[in-house]
Amino acid sequence: MSLTCGIIGLPNVGKSTIFNALTSSSVPAENYPFCTIEPHVGIVPLPDSRLNILEKIYNPEVVTPATVEFTDIAGLVKGASTGEGLGNQFLGQIRQVDTIIHVVRCFEDDNISHVEENIDPIRDIELIETELLLADLNTIDKSLVRLEKLSKSDKSILGNIDIVKQLKEFCDNGNPVRNFTSNKKDFKCIKDLFLLTAKPIMYVANINEQELMSDKNSSYSDALVANIEKNGGEIIKLCGKVEQEISILDNTEQVEFLSEYNLNEPGLNVLIRKAFKSLDLETYFTGGEKEVRAWTIKKGSTAPRAAAEIHTDFEKGFIKAEIIKYDDLIKMGSEKLVKEAGLSKLEGKEYLVQDGDCIFFHFNV
Numbered sequence: 001m002s003l004t005c006g007i008i009g010l011p012n013v014g015k016s017t018i019f020n021a022l023t024s025s026s027v028p029a030e031n032y033p034f035c036t037i038e039p040h041v042g043i044v045p046l047p048d049s050r051l052n053i054l055e056k057i058y059n060p061e062v063v064t065p066a067t068v069e070f071t072d073i074a075g076l077v078k079g080a081s082t083g084e085g086l087g088n089q090f091l092g093q094i095r096q097v098d099t100i101i102h103v104v105r106c107f108e109d110d111n112i113s114h115v116e117e118n119i120d121p122i123r124d125i126e127l128i129e130t131e132l133l134l135a136d137l138n139t140i141d142k143s144l145v146r147l148e149k150l151s152k153s154d155k156s157i158l159g160n161i162d163i164v165k166q167l168k169e170f171c172d173n174g175n176p177v178r179n180f181t182s183n184k185k186d187f188k189c190i191k192d193l194f195l196l197t198a199k200p201i202m203y204v205a206n207i208n209e210q211e212l213m214s215d216k217n218s219s220y221s222d223a224l225v226a227n228i229e230k231n232g233g234e235i236i237k238l239c240g241k242v243e244q245e246i247s248i249l250d251n252t253e254q255v256e257f258l259s260e261y262n263l264n265e266p267g268l269n270v271l272i273r274k275a276f277k278s279l280d281l282e283t284y285f286t287g288g289e290k291e292v293r294a295w296t297i298k299k300g301s302t303a304p305r306a307a308a309e310i311h312t313d314f315e316k317g318f319i320k321a322e323i324i325k326y327d328d329l330i331k332m333g334s335e336k337l338v339k340e341a342g343l344s345k346l347e348g349k350e351y352l353v354q355d356g357d358c359i360f361f362h363f364n365v
Helices: 015-023 049-058 084-095 121-151 155-172 177-181 209-213 219-230 240-247 251-260 267-278 303-308 312-316 326-332 335-340
Strands: 003-008 040-045 062-064 067-072 099-105 201-206 234-238 281-286 291-298 318-324 345-347 358-363
Touching (some): 003 084, 003 267, 015 040, 015 067, 049 062, 049 291, 049 326, 067 267, 084 121, 099 267, 121 219, 155 177, 201 219, 201 267, 209 240, 234 240, 240 251, 240 267, 291 303, 303 312, 303 318, 312 358, 318 326, 326 335
Parallel strands (some): 003 067, 099 201, 201 234
Antiparallel strands (some): 040 067, 281 291, 318 358
């Protein structure tokens, strides 16, 4: 299972710069709208310090991290929901991702134009969110027309119509779908619409280098952070330009560079982990002489379902799972010592895998 994140925002807010830093690639980041018409995709390892510890214990030939896929989607503009600025194409690309990362410009630079001619982070997020919501309302209206036609021959659909009408009223009041579904049971008829504002979202305040080195926030980032946190959203601050510089350095140079900015790690590492967390995902590990590997599963996955991430045969022929807790393995220093201490456990089909479990699956096909 791989997480797919779509990076969105207005043109010239730093999306491609951040994408370049994430993937250490060189996507054009020219100063004009729509320089990223086709979505650029990059696969990035999920930063996880536990893998470094497991590597020392197992001394494997290969270490394979979990991955996160990032898509750099071209800048949206006002009117995107009606096709303005190739809007239909871009909205379709957003529909394909699991979670949305909304980059918001919180810096001034006379050399980089702004499509709205001045910096206003609150206006910018409202502009984008309005376009996404208008696109969803269009989808909802079409769905209601279709459902009402079907209900003439299938009365069981009437319940779905009631739910979708409630959703339409909710969205008409300016509310994103994700807030509706979070307070309701899991309605399949809503999920089947693949609505844009139903997706988890987190915000990136793209700040300048001066603010990164300062103890004080700019008025732009202050206003944005306050707005997002007031509404219960997730936001991080980073400087895309600095992150791109960090991404091309080797490990030793990175440590020195980060210390100059009083940073413990690149801001993008935090971004990747938060994006991962936004989808209720967790990681389990397999380890041996050949490979130490991190596997991604949904929280609440049973042992057989987790085994299916390795191969479907593991799920079909599942017998039991030998579980070693990560903390126990680190404390004891080896699988052998964990087992001798009686700390490993055999679990059956109903076991719910926990984040950090080290697992050996027994199966027969």
